[in-house]
Amino acid sequence: MAASPQLIYTEDIGDERLDEFRDLTTADRRPDRPGGRGLVIAEGTVVVRRLAESPYPVRALLGVRRRFDELEADLAGLDVPAYVTSADVMAGVVGFHLNRGVLATADRAPQPPVADLVAGARVIAVLEGVGDHENLGALFRNAAALGVDGVLLGPGCSDPLYRRSVRVAMGHVLRVPFAVASGPAEWKAALETVRDAGFRLAALTPRPGSVPLWRAAADEKVALMLGSEGHGLSDEALAAADVAVSVPMADGVDSLNVATTGAVAFYELTVRREGTAADVRR
Amino acid sequence: MAASPQLIYTEDIGDERLDEFRDLTTADRRPDRPGGRGLVIAEGTVVVRRLAESPYPVRALLGVRRRFDELEADLAGLDVPAYVTSADVMAGVVGFHLNRGVLATADRAPQPPVADLVAGARVIAVLEGVGDHENLGALFRNAAALGVDGVLLGPGCSDPLYRRSVRVAMGHVLRVPFAVASGPAEWKAALETVRDAGFRLAALTPRPGSVPLWRAAADEKVALMLGSEGHGLSDEALAAADVAVSVPMADGVDSLNVATTGAVAFYELTVRREGTAADVRR
Numbered sequence: 031m032a033a034s035p036q037l038i039y040t041e042d043i044g045d046e047r048l049d050e051f052r053d054l055t056t057a058d059r060r061p062d063r064p065g066g067r068g069l070v071i072a073e074g075t076v077v078v079r080r081l082a083e084s085p086y087p088v089r090a091l092l093g094v095r096r097r098f099d100e101l102e103a104d105l106a107g108l109d110v111p112a113y114v115t116s117a118d119v120m121a122g123v124v125g126f127h128l129n130r131g132v133l134a135t136a137d138r139a140p141q142p143p144v145a146d147l148v149a150g151a152r153v154i155a156v157l158e159g160v161g162d163h164e165n166l167g168a169l170f171r172n173a174a175a176l177g178v179d180g181v182l183l184g185p186g187c188s189d190p191l192y193r194r195s196v197r198v199a200m201g202h203v204l205r206v207p208f209a210v211a212s213g214p215a216e217w218k219a220a221l222e223t224v225r226d227a228g229f230r231l232a233a234l235t236p237r238p239g240s241v242p243l244w245r246a247a248a249d250e251k252v253a254l255m256l257g258s259e260g261h262g263l264s265d266e267a268l269a270a271a272d273v274a275v276s277v278p279m280a281d282g283v284d285s286l287n288v289a290t291t292g293a294v295a296f297y298e299l300t301v302r303r304e305g306t307a308a309d310v311r312r
Numbered sequence: 313m314a315a316s317p318q319l320i321y322t323e324d325i326g327d328e329r330l331d332e333f334r335d336l337t338t339a340d341r342r343p344d345r346p347g348g349r350g351l352v353i354a355e356g357t358v359v360v361r362r363l364a365e366s367p368y369p370v371r372a373l374l375g376v377r378r379r380f381d382e383l384e385a386d387l388a389g390l391d392v393p394a395y396v397t398s399a400d401v402m403a404g405v406v407g408f409h410l411n412r413g414v415l416a417t418a419d420r421a422p423q424p425p426v427a428d429l430v431a432g433a434r435v436i437a438v439l440e441g442v443g444d445h446e447n448l449g450a451l452f453r454n455a456a457a458l459g460v461d462g463v464l465l466g467p468g469c470s471d472p473l474y475r476r477s478v479r480v481a482m483g484h485v486l487r488v489p490f491a492v493a494s495g496p497a498e499w500k501a502a503l504e505t506v507r508d509a510g511f512r513l514a515a516l517t518p519r520p521g522s523v524p525l526w527r528a529a530a531d532e533k534v535a536l537m538l539g540s541e542g543h544g545l546s547d548e549a550l551a552a553a554d555v556a557v558s559v560p561m562a563d564g565v566d567s568l569n570v571a572t573t574g575a576v577a578f579y580e581l582t583v584r585r586e587g588t589a590a591d592v593r594r
Contacts, residue, residue: 168569168572171568171569172568172572174562175561175562175567175568176559176561176562176568177561177562242583242587242591244584244587244588245591277458277579277583278583278587279457279458279459279583280456280457280458280459285457286453286454286457286458286575287450287453289572290450290454290571290572290575293568293572293575293576294575294576294579297559297576297579297580298579298584301524301559301560301561302526302580305524305526305560306526309524309527
């Protein structure tokens with residue numbers, strides 16, 4: 031019989047075995063930062079389930095009994111401690127109230143080199159300056175839903191493994207492969223690696239001269255570059271692109287949120303072009 | 313010379329003339345509910361500017377001097393009191409800290425009958441059960457950006473004029489016309505009015521048997537029906553639709569957020585089909 035989590039019952043708020051789950055508001059801080067533990071935190075059954083399927087090594091679980099019952103099949107084979115307690119003790123340990131009733135911690139998994147990220151990929155997202163955790167999480171959720179193969183994170187992006195991003199992404203940051211190239215030289219090299227792999231770099235920008243998004247769909251491999259909501263892509267990023275594309279907007283309206291722009295662009299380059307190609311073949 | 317707001321300086325947190333701006337957390341409650349004042353609250357220069365351009369009758373403004381300087385041209389012609397004070401007094405009056413430095417209140421404008429909403433429209437959004445204020449606000453923002461002509465709100469939708477929706481919509485709830493049909497009989501009649509105006513009712517649903525979204529774009533007038541994020545459209549709404557459409561998704565992935573699904577669908581039916589039609593004509 032395969033190993034399963036060992037259910038360990040405790041109602042002691044001071045139980046040292048629960049220290050893993052204390053001070054969760056900063057537990058996700060990058061390990062390369064002072065005091066950073068760099069844990070990956072999964073909240074709720076949907077995200078815990080996704081974590082269990084991911085390459086991230088699960089360390090421990092904490093939750094109310096009902097949630098473990100719901101997750102039984104998903105957690106089979108996972109040989110880690112699973113602390114069962116009440117909602118109140120849970121809240122006392124983590125420091126705030128969680129509606130979701132179950133938590134898991136995991137270690138970070140190594141990130142793929144950019145060359146591995148693009149190998150076999152057809153559409154990737156390339157992000158610059160997306161510092162907002164919710165926008166970043168939503169971009170990963172949209173990328174997963176629409177079949178984007180990977181995400182390259184350039185300068186100014188926040189950490190997709192922060193708790194809030196993991197939650198907004200509904201755990202899809204654990205599923206969509208990503209690589210980080212935050213330094214200027216690393217970033218430049220990463221963009222060259224992407225281009226060398228046969229991708230056309232399409233920068234999403236409302237600037238004059240950009241062509242409507244759908245005209246970029248003729249390229250087999252597309253790397254969609256998206257910038258921060260406030261300022262868009264930097265001049266350097268725009269200069270590095272092969273083509274500037276836009277979602278044409280109604281007059282006088284602020285641009286869409288960056289995650290929404292991403293969704294529209296992902297849709298156009300994935301399900302839309304594959305689907306209409308299939309329609310033509312029928 | 314056109315009238316302009318009268319700048320009235322005050323640093324008195326108890327100034328009765330500022331009562332309009334007290335207890336803002338509930339000031340937006342519907343006037344048809346007990347104790348409801350039903351004010352429309354605009355926060356920040358972008359939304360205040362949009363309010364000034366809208367048909368909603370502005371009542372008063374409150375802000376720091378710098379914001380009024382920024383808004384001078386936008387507010388010209390608006391004959392209402394504009395209270396100028398410090399950020400601290402502002403926070404004391406409204407009960408929480410506002411980063412945005414300017415507020416306006418307005419009365420609600422009468423909503424158009426459904427027949428007026430659809431007259432001359434080509435694409436409308438029809439919402440059922442969208443109770444989340446942020447999703448509703450984001451839907452209006454996306455509708456405005458992508459040129460949707462109007463929104464019909466059915467049963468279970470929250471009030472788009474709630475402060476949080478106005479803010480998330482960046483004020484576009486004040487710009488995109490909408491009508492409310494929340495009772496069962498009203499809702500049924502509203503859908504018939506939409507159909508009688510020549511619209512095809514396209515229900516967005518992941519259910520088997522739905523056709524990919526882009527195949528609905530052949531219809532001249534489309535009413536896109538969107539349901540709540542949790543449960544989707546009701547069986548009754550699906551039965552009332554002429555066609556079921558979907559955004560094809562990657563396997564095993566939760567659906568997109570309702571506002572994001574809306575954006576993708578709006579894109580397909582507005583700028584995408586108009587743009588590609590224009591490309592063909594070139």
